Amino acid sequence: MQDYLVGAIKGQLWQYCPECHVTDITHHISPFNLPQATYICKSAFAYFPLGTFHFVLINLFDRRPDHVLVAEHNGQYIGCADNGLLTMIAGGMPEKVIKIPLAKDEPRNTFAIIKLLAAAARELSRGAALGELAPLTQQIVVKHNLQPLVGDDFIEGQIIHIDAFENVVVNITREQFAAQRKNRRFRIFFRRDEVISQISETYADVPEGTKLALFNAAGYLEIAINKGNAAGLFGLQGFRREQLTQPAGFQQLSYYQTVRIIFQ
Incomplete structure (x- = not known):
């Protein structure tokens, strides 16, 4: 919350989806803490309306990214890195998931990722089906929640x-x-x-x-x-x-x- 990034990301979202409502869930997840992120996301997502697109920008660079994930789960959409967090939030494989590739000449940074996710959110909000944006897949990184x-x-x-x-x-x-x-x-x-x-x-x-x-x-x-x-x-x-x-x-x-x- 002390630099330009949150404001710049919101500005980028409004460029692609000027009609969308952008709201914050949290910017205070402990660095790289996927179990904490899972708890926060699962607990918050349940109260959002159907069709909401959630941008989960956590541990984006766990590995050098060449794609981002967009999933449909419980009537909502989740966009995130392919780092295992998606399966933790969904409690397994989500209902539908696609990989959207980054262009080879794109810089590997947060704004390149947001551009892909924002474009996907725009198309989905206009009625496109998830499978129309990219082929459905199940070849993603899988991680499991901490269990008692x-x-x-x-x-x-x-x-x-x-x-x-x-x-x-x-x-x-x-x-x-x-x-x-x-x-x-x-x-x-x-x-x-x-x-x-x-x-x-x-x-x-x-x-x-x-x-x-x-x-x-x-x-x-x-x-x-x-x-x-x-x-x-x-x-x-x-x-x-x-x-x-x-x-x-x-x-x-x-x-x-x-x-x-x-x-x-």
Whole structure:
């Protein structure tokens, strides 16, 4: 948010689609953090109308690009780099996806990518089918979301997001929790010696300065302190960039990055 890029990208979009409404979701994803980007995108996209075109400009240069992806998923369109994020957001292969090649004489920069995506958005908004822009394909980079570890009497999740209030979001959904709980009692452990034994509905369910667990509006488990900062106080951390590229990333998770729920 401190340089020209966001404004310039919006200007470029309006050149191609002067009639479109451009809105921001976030510009504060941790660098290269695909799990965090997945959480933000999935949680936000669900509230946009059918036909929305989402520009996901994250980790565009994971490798030297020679094409961009445009996908149709849940009645919306997603434009992004071919870096695995698309399959993470869609939870697998999207319904339809195409590769749009960059011209050989185009510079490999953000504006060349935006030009292709904006042109695609313009054609799709005018009624073109995705397959008319380029051949449909399934030959794209595939990556999978971080998934909780589960056992007969536990579920262990990873911290995927820390918000501006330092509330900690864990990749355990309300549905996953209910399926593993099976109406049993539970205790939520984090930082080894911190325990929560109930799920709150709002932050105000506990006194100020008290820790709590709830399922946030996106349906994910959240560890918080009423009018406090859970991440800072407890030293909790999100999944780090270097762990995303290491095969043993899960094994290298520390107790500062995980939340375990024990069922009894």
